[in-house]
Amino acid sequence: MSKKIKLGILGGGGDSLIGILHRVASSMYDKYELVGGVFNPEKSESIKFAEKIGIGTDRIYKDLDELVSEENKLPETERIQVVSILTPNFLHFPMAKQLLENGFNVICEKPMTTTYKEARILEETQKQSGAIFAVTYTYTGYPMIRQMKEMIASGRIGKIQKIDVQYYQGWINPIIHDEEKRANTWRLDPEKSGISCCVGDIGTHAFDMIEYVSGLEVQKVLADLNYLYKDNKMDIDGTIMLRFSEYVKGIIRSSQIATGEENNFTVSIYGEKAGLKWEQENPNYLYLMEDGEPMKVLKPGHPYNSDLSLDGTKLPPGHPEGIFDSMGNIYKGVARAINKEDYHPGEFPTIKDGIRGMNFIEKAVESHNKGNVWVKIDE
Amino acid sequence: MSKKIKLGILGGGGDSLIGILHRVASSMYDKYELVGGVFNPEKSESIKFAEKIGIGTDRIYKDLDELVSEENKLPETERIQVVSILTPNFLHFPMAKQLLENGFNVICEKPMTTTYKEARILEETQKQSGAIFAVTYTYTGYPMIRQMKEMIASGRIGKIQKIDVQYYQGWINPIIHDEEKRANTWRLDPEKSGISCCVGDIGTHAFDMIEYVSGLEVQKVLADLNYLYKDNKMDIDGTIMLRFSEYVKGIIRSSQIATGEENNFTVSIYGEKAGLKWEQENPNYLYLMEDGEPMKVLKPGHPYNSDLSLDGTKLPPGHPEGIFDSMGNIYKGVARAINKEDYHPGEFPTIKDGIRGMNFIEKAVESHNKGNVWVKIDE
Amino acid sequence: MSKKIKLGILGGGGDSLIGILHRVASSMYDKYELVGGVFNPEKSESIKFAEKIGIGTDRIYKDLDELVSEENKLPETERIQVVSILTPNFLHFPMAKQLLENGFNVICEKPMTTTYKEARILEETQKQSGAIFAVTYTYTGYPMIRQMKEMIASGRIGKIQKIDVQYYQGWINPIIHDEEKRANTWRLDPEKSGISCCVGDIGTHAFDMIEYVSGLEVQKVLADLNYLYKDNKMDIDGTIMLRFSEYVKGIIRSSQIATGEENNFTVSIYGEKAGLKWEQENPNYLYLMEDGEPMKVLKPGHPYNSDLSLDGTKLPPGHPEGIFDSMGNIYKGVARAINKEDYHPGEFPTIKDGIRGMNFIEKAVESHNKGNVWVKIDE
Amino acid sequence: MSKKIKLGILGGGGDSLIGILHRVASSMYDKYELVGGVFNPEKSESIKFAEKIGIGTDRIYKDLDELVSEENKLPETERIQVVSILTPNFLHFPMAKQLLENGFNVICEKPMTTTYKEARILEETQKQSGAIFAVTYTYTGYPMIRQMKEMIASGRIGKIQKIDVQYYQGWINPIIHDEEKRANTWRLDPEKSGISCCVGDIGTHAFDMIEYVSGLEVQKVLADLNYLYKDNKMDIDGTIMLRFSEYVKGIIRSSQIATGEENNFTVSIYGEKAGLKWEQENPNYLYLMEDGEPMKVLKPGHPYNSDLSLDGTKLPPGHPEGIFDSMGNIYKGVARAINKEDYHPGEFPTIKDGIRGMNFIEKAVESHNKGNVWVKIDE
Structure with missing residues (x-):
């Protein structure tokens, strides 16, 4: 059986x-x-x-x-x-x-x-x-995101001093510029979709990713959302300043009106010693930039990657894997947890990620509504 | 059930x-x-x-x-x-x-x-x-390869005038430069691996891909293989000139000693009106170059793609799929054939691809052994 | 003579x-x-x-x-x-x-x-x-920036709805993290360098570029600057939210602590119909992204470019020109003005650019010092 | 004075x-x-x-x-x-x-x-x-080409085992497919342009570049040229196999019918330890690929470059220079020679490059005319 x-x-x-x-x-x-x-x-x-x-x-x-x-x-x-x-x-x-x-x-x-x-x-x-409870922030399953997390945790880039994450899409254009459509889509109806469209749908991916890869926690946010039309009730663009501590700052840029963008989610983390960059649409490349050194381009499946990263690659270097494979890695981690096998805490996002994500959305909207002021994230 | x-x-x-x-x-x-x-x-x-x-x-x-x-x-x-x-x-x-x-x-x-x-x-x-008989030339299942095939078939680039396909890897270096290893690996033993290593393993992918996307048939080949060492019995690099007709020519460049390359398989087809390029390691991009026009970058999942291409994409634009998805598309096509549903002949490679591939390998080796002369492919 | x-x-x-x-x-x-x-x-x-x-x-x-x-x-x-x-x-x-x-x-x-x-x-x-008075915002002389300006002016991307400009460098790391060096470099001494380091040096390029290519004027700013150390008197990182009108927003991200970045100045403008992107380190590419169309990659020297763009290209397509050529274009424009020949107002930045740039710097610092609040730019 | x-x-x-x-x-x-x-x-x-x-x-x-x-x-x-x-x-x-x-x-x-x-x-x-006699093979003046030459000379990639150079353009399409135009352009008239169009114009750049960066000399060639039409007297496409020694091989691929290509000149050199790649249209990047290491991307102006490379860069990293700067470097070298200052032999191509280039053209045409056979280059 x-x-x-x-x-x-x-x-x-x-x-x-x-x-x-x-x-x-x-x-x-x-x-x-x-x-x-x-x-x-x-x-x-x-x-x-x-x-x-x-x-x-x-x-x-x-x-x-x-x-x-x-x-x-x-x-x-x-x-x-x-x-x-x-x-x-x-x-x-x-x-x-x-x-x-x-x-x-x-x-x-x-x-x-x-x-x-x-x-x-x-x-x-x-x-x-x-x-066991897992929330499928799918993008955290990519091998090079896992590698990024592990490199940061190991001190490879030094103390983090700046974080910049972008999540740009352009899909809402045909809806938002049509008065009737924007009035009738469930996406833009707070009754059906909660208090936020853009921040809720993609800004929250950015937020979770930042905490996942950096190991840092956001302490407060200052958000400027955009609704584009007076009669539109939901944000379709949101820029959110982040504070991790007095001198460690970051930014989330999320948009659904970045015309022509598909799913352009990019993560840039800068430390005192090096920077790391990753792009969701080309997920098999991780860029390591060290002061005075040639940029290095890491790819999945190589022995120079961490165990957590290698665990998420099924084929040898040069055989591109994609988003299905990323989600597959999250499912694998959950399976290990269910089977009470050893697993790395980075294998799947947990309820804590879900909670912080919800808090982030509400605080971002609050910041915007109060006139773009700093609002604390709960601990 | x-x-x-x-x-x-x-x-x-x-x-x-x-x-x-x-x-x-x-x-x-x-x-x-x-x-x-x-x-x-x-x-x-x-x-x-x-x-x-x-x-x-x-x-x-x-x-x-x-x-x-x-x-x-x-x-x-x-x-x-x-x-x-x-x-x-x-x-x-x-x-x-x-x-x-x-x-x-x-x-x-x-x-x-x-x-x-x-x-x-x-x-x-x-x-x-x-x-039903399918040969898994996996790379033909990529959506943008299918799109390339359909665009060529529809006349989008005009009469083909030049074909250039590269398949470069570097993995054999640690074996080939070690006298003992190269004597003992089954890959380089003709008894176990047939008459060709590089052409047989990857040159044949290039050959099949050319005939798949272009709809043309190679008529003759002139091959220059490389063995690197006198005691090595199998080619680990092969450059093969192709003739499709008197004035339509092409080239396959395959290598396992292209140090640092992973699985760098690229396909370039130039017609009288436009050129098309694709790279296996970034499979979700198809480059269309027309005289005097800005280059266009086609991506999977958009309505501008052909039905055959769209059939091979599971998620919306911006969600990268990879080689597992490519093979999945081939399996889907075979399933349709087995279930006697309608399917497009481009959904999976057949025994004809397998036959021509075997013939190509033997003719390439023959061309090399005869001193780099033209040898005809069987019809 | x-x-x-x-x-x-x-x-x-x-x-x-x-x-x-x-x-x-x-x-x-x-x-x-x-x-x-x-x-x-x-x-x-x-x-x-x-x-x-x-x-x-x-x-x-x-x-x-x-x-x-x-x-x-x-x-x-x-x-x-x-x-x-x-x-x-x-x-x-x-x-x-x-x-x-x-x-x-x-x-x-x-x-x-x-x-x-x-x-x-x-x-x-x-x-x-x-x-005649010209200020050498050098980057405005690039042919593809000029093309971007002209495409926007002609309505090619529709009404602008979002602007995002990045100017990231990492060169100050070795100075900023060394207590003695940061105390003694003229760059970080307000007596010698004015009130801002990062915004004054590169943020201002971003600001000028935005107004140059978009034809819009920034109305107010909300800035969050970073000094990294309590004893450091000058910003070395600045994120600045922009308001062009109630529903048209933008962001400038400038940094000198983006470790490993060289001179990564990128300009993204999104309109209702299309988006345009450009990167200073690869200045000969302009990316046009239209809803539902393949991305188009424009390059210098092609007849599809505007006269202003073509005037700034000396050789045929495929012969890369760089920053010297960009500055050369500004000098050419100034020469025409001096010689009282016809010239396009986009050929060189004028005193107005210089004035607005200085105002921007002071307002950004004011916004930060007041606790990250909106401050108006003078008309 | x-x-x-x-x-x-x-x-x-x-x-x-x-x-x-x-x-x-x-x-x-x-x-x-x-x-x-x-x-x-x-x-x-x-x-x-x-x-x-x-x-x-x-x-x-x-x-x-x-x-x-x-x-x-x-x-x-x-x-x-x-x-x-x-x-x-x-x-x-x-x-x-x-x-x-x-x-x-x-x-x-x-x-x-x-x-x-x-x-x-x-x-x-x-x-x-x-x-002093210099031949302006302009592309040899690029800083990253000079860096490539020096890295190879210093043994950084080990013994060279494979060379692949491409020079693809598509500009001749509108001429070659028009019977009248192809009969009347001076470019395709042997009386006016010598015995070769494509090999003579761009194949020769590829040949010179190979010998410049690799330090190797081509011993023999096997060429397959294409004329596309019976009434056309000059090659407009040429693929040329190269032999440096019994087991060191290479290929030049040159074309003027690669539709949509502008000036796509790329150089790939593979050694036993590493590979190096460079593209003329993005001349400020040099790719170093070592077995089992992340690819490294070298850029001009960094201290990690050789003196010869650094001598050819005028501005700090991140300020792109182009083909004018490349030619400027050749002129600088000639000036040093004229002024009897010390200079590096790699600063400008000499009469020897010119001689070997002419010999290459004639031997390539001879090889083609004899039916694609190996022909020796003079020593």
């Missing part, structure tokens, strides 16, 4: 792209078996989808309640061990909470919740459950 | 990287289920490996004979439908032949056989069987 | 790099003849330098007073027509003032003065003199 | 681009003074041109004979010391010969002559005259 971890999925049916990403990621290291879940609000659709993706339909449930109660009837060894939550954002919190309360491990898409308050509640629930 | 295609694998056990590549690729579009095979020469090892990758062990066989006879006892709907051959090169031919003779569809790693003669025999076998 | 414009230079002697830049630039279009000046504070040194660079010594003067009085004794047709000021910053203002008052045209290195007040005085002087 | 070297120029009048290049180059290091010459076949045009570029007209001559006889009447210290030959190719030889015979130093554009035989004669003349 298969010893793979039994995986359930909530959401991700139909033409969902996030569904494809998670299914492929789960299969990359032969560690998971997708056994069921709730792919669609309509059970009949869920069943059709199960058939389409070629899995059994006996563990397709009409909703999470049914999943929880039916799975819990099974002997522990046959039960779904971990559930991936890919539903619309506002469902992340109640679903994650219910799953944790019922002993399931959870892999949750970001944003983890819709408010910071929910995030804090979830933290309590998770502590009590002792279950 | 799952409607996935039942897949068997020969080879790919232990730490095999090619095994990982094929397993992940097969899972990318929810179309295959790996049900068994022969992963190792030792059945006990195969079983251990099956357990490790979390699949059932009841269809793990001691060898291909057993696989064929046991599977054929099963009702047709339960039988393994397609077998991927990932064993050492000299086994490709006999295994593929036996599988075809017994009605199995085949996915075969390259080189398809060890001689052109074998390739021709296999062609006959395949014709008689009517089975 | 030569009809070249007679050029004098103040400063730029010895090993001065800025001296080489101006001399070469002045010679690029056969329009200037360097006839004399004051290269060094010591006249004997000036004479030695004149001999070294192979010009006559009869018009080498002991100081500016002598230059002015002696040159004014010559018939107008023989007199020095334009003087380039390359002396230390605090001398720019008095020298420029004296030259203008005596009817000389002036080419002045940046910063034009050390205070905004001085800049305003100089403006008056220049108005009264009617002389 | 100016101690600059007195420079005369033959050709380069009117709108000549090569004229601009040489004039600017000569002025870059304050070492030359252009005093006269013969810019146009018509003396009145030459005088007009002299006025336009602002030099005296008293040393503008009607032809070379007059220049030689008049200049020789002047006292030696006032005489033109060096003459740059920028006339049509067929005039290079007779002009250079006459100048050398009359004691002038010569800077000659490439190709040095129209035949190898002429080149050999010129060699004799130069030997007898003892004058």
Whole structure:
């Protein structure tokens, strides 16, 4: 009998792209078996989808309640061990909470919740459950990001003195400049999407990445958001100054109106001894710049990389891996945690990342609304 | 019951990287289920490996004979439908032949056989069987390669007038410059690896790629191979002039002694109206150069791409996909063929690619041995 | 007799790099003849330098007073027509003032003065003199910057909605982290260098470039500067939010502690229809990104460029020109103005650029000192 | 009185681009003074041109004979010391010969002559005259090419095992595909342009560069040229295999039908320990690839570069210099030679480069005409 971890999925049916990403990621290291879940609000659709993706339909449930109660009837060894939550954002919190309360491990898409308050509640629930909880800040799974983290931790660039992270996209242009469209898209409706569009969706990736690779914590933020039109209720561009300590500063630049940009997420960290740069669209290159030395271009799979980085590369140098592979690495880390194997804390983002991300979003909006003033991030 | 295609694998056990590549690729579009095979020469090892990758062990066989006879006892709907051959090169031919003779569809790693003669025999076998046969020239699955093929076919660059393909690696350096190592590696032993090392391993990728994207056929070759040392029996570098017709010429430059290169496979095709360039290590960029126009940089997932290209992209622009995704596209095409769905002939390389590749290798070596003279490729 | 414009230079002697830049630039279009000046504070040194660079010594003067009085004794047709000021910053203002008052045209290195007040005085002087006055914001002379300016002016990218300019260097690291060095370098001494180091030296380039290419004017700024050490009196890093109008925002990121960066000055302008990007270290590429179109890479010398851009390219496409050529273009524009030929207002930066630059520096420092608040730029 | 070297120029009048290049180059290091010459076949045009570029007209001559006889009447210290030959190719030889015979130093554009035989004669003349003779293979003046040469000479990449040089352009497309144009352009008329178009114009740059940077000499060549049309008399594409010794091989790929390419000249040299790559269109980057190390990107102006490289950089790192600066470096080297100062043999190409270049062209055409066979280069 298969010893793979039994995986359930909530959401991700139909033409969902996030569904494809998670299914492929789960299969990359032969560690998971997708056994069921709730792919669609309509059970009949869920069943059709199960058939389409070629899995059994006996563990397709009409909703999470049914999943929880039916799975819990099974002997522990046959039960779904971990559930991936890919539903619309506002469902992340109640679903994650219910799953944790019922002993399931959870892999949750970001944003983890819709408010910071929910995030804090979830933290309590998770502590009590002792279950594994991962938030899929996908980009942290890239081998060269892991290498960056380890080089910084080892002192390779010296004390950090400046951080600059950009996350630029241009996709919202056709919507934002059309009065009717901007009034009617759920993305720009605070009822449906929470208090922030740009900062909430991509600024938060930048924030998490900074804390992930640098090991530093942001202490306060000063944000200037842009809404472009008086009748638009959600930010679609946000520039956020960061303070790590009195003399260590940083900046997050996020935008959905950077026309022509696709998913241009770049991370630059400057230390007293060297700088490191990485670009998401060319993820297999890490640039090390040392005073007075030729720039070095590190690539995945070479023995000069750290164990954490090498663990995330499947093929030899020169065989490019991408975002599916990055998510696959996060799933691998979660599998190790579930299987109680040794793993590195950098293998997957945890509830702490989710909590800080939610806090960041709220503080950024607060800073903007107060007139671009400094606002503290909670400790 | 799952409607996935039942897949068997020969080879790919232990730490095999090619095994990982094929397993992940097969899972990318929810179309295959790996049900068994022969992963190792030792059945006990195969079983251990099956357990490790979390699949059932009841269809793990001691060898291909057993696989064929046991599977054929099963009702047709339960039988393994397609077998991927990932064993050492000299086994490709006999295994593929036996599988075809017994009605199995085949996915075969390259080189398809060890001689052109074998390739021709296999062609006959395949014709008689009517089975699907794919050779995994992996790089043809990249979305921007498919886009290149379609743009050329549609006349976008005009009549082709020049082709230049490079495949440079540097990995053999530590072996070739060590007298003992070069005498003892199986890679440089003609008994084990056929008549060519560099041309056979990577020159053949270049050759197949040229015919794939350009739609042209090479008519003759003039090769200059390099062995570097008198006692070395296999080429580790090969430059090959190509003639497509009297005035349409090309060049393949392949090397394993291009020190520092990883897997630098680049394709440049120049037509009367425009040129197209692509680099394997940055596979998500296709460069279109038209006389007097700014260079255009095409990327996957945009509506301006062809259907064949778009079919091979899973996420929106700016989310880099890599070589696993490329192989996944080939597996998807094979699945469509097996399921008798419509598919584009460019979705996977066929036995014809395998045959021409074998012929190319032999003709290149012949050209070199005769003193760098022109030698015709069979039609 | 030569009809070249007679050029004098103040400063730029010895090993001065800025001296080489101006001399070469002045010679690029056969329009200037360097006839004399004051290269060094010591006249004997000036004479030695004149001999070294192979010009006559009869018009080498002991100081500016002598230059002015002696040159004014010559018939107008023989007199020095334009003087380039390359002396230390605090001398720019008095020298420029004296030259203008005596009817000389002036080419002045940046910063034009050390205070905004001085800049305003100089403006008056220049108005009264009617002389040509250029400030050498060198980077505005690059052909692809000129092309960017013209494309924006022509509406190619639509209404501008976001501007992001970076100017990152890392050269100050060895000084700033050494207590003694940072206490003693003139660069970090407000007495010698004015009120700002980073913003004054490079932030101001970013500011001028933004107004040059976009045609917009910055209305207010919110700056966060960094001094890194309590005992350091001058900013060595500055992030400055910009407001062009209620909904058009921008950012300048300037740093001298971006370890490993050389002269990484990049300009990104996003409009409603397209974005444009340019990098100073690769100045012959201009990236045009339009929604849903492949990115286009424009290069100098092609007929698709504007007249202003083409005027600044001397050789056909593919022959890279650099910063000397950029400065040469500014000198060419000034020559046309002096010769009363037609010229485009984009050919050289004027006193207005100098004035706004000084105002920007003071307002940025004020914003920082007041606790990172918005401060208006004068109209 | 100016101690600059007195420079005369033959050709380069009117709108000549090569004229601009040489004039600017000569002025870059304050070492030359252009005093006269013969810019146009018509003396009145030459005088007009002299006025336009602002030099005296008293040393503008009607032809070379007059220049030689008049200049020789002047006292030696006032005489033109060096003459740059920028006339049509067929005039290079007779002009250079006459100048050398009359004691002038010569800077000659490439190709040095129209035949190898002429080149050999010129060699004799130069030997007898003892004058300085430089051939302007401009690209050898780039700082990173000089750095490449020095790194190879110092053993940094180990014994060279493979050389690959590309020189691709696409400019001839509009001519070659038009029957009338290709019949009537002087470029494709052997009477006017010698025996080769592509190899003669750009292949020869590749050949010279290889010998310049590698320190190796090509022993034999096997060329495959392309004429594209039966009625076309001159090659417009040439691929040339190179043999340096039994096991050291190389390739030159040159083309004028590589549609969309501008001036894509790239040099790749692979040694036993490392590889080096350089691209003319991005001349300020040199890529060092060592087995198992991150690629290093060297840039001009850093102390890690050799003296020869640093001598060719005028500004600090991050200030891009280009082709004018490259030619300026060659002029600087010639000035040192004329002034009998110490100089490095790598500072300018000599008559030997010119001779080997002419021999290469003839041997490449011979190889092609004989049916793509190996032909020896003279020693």
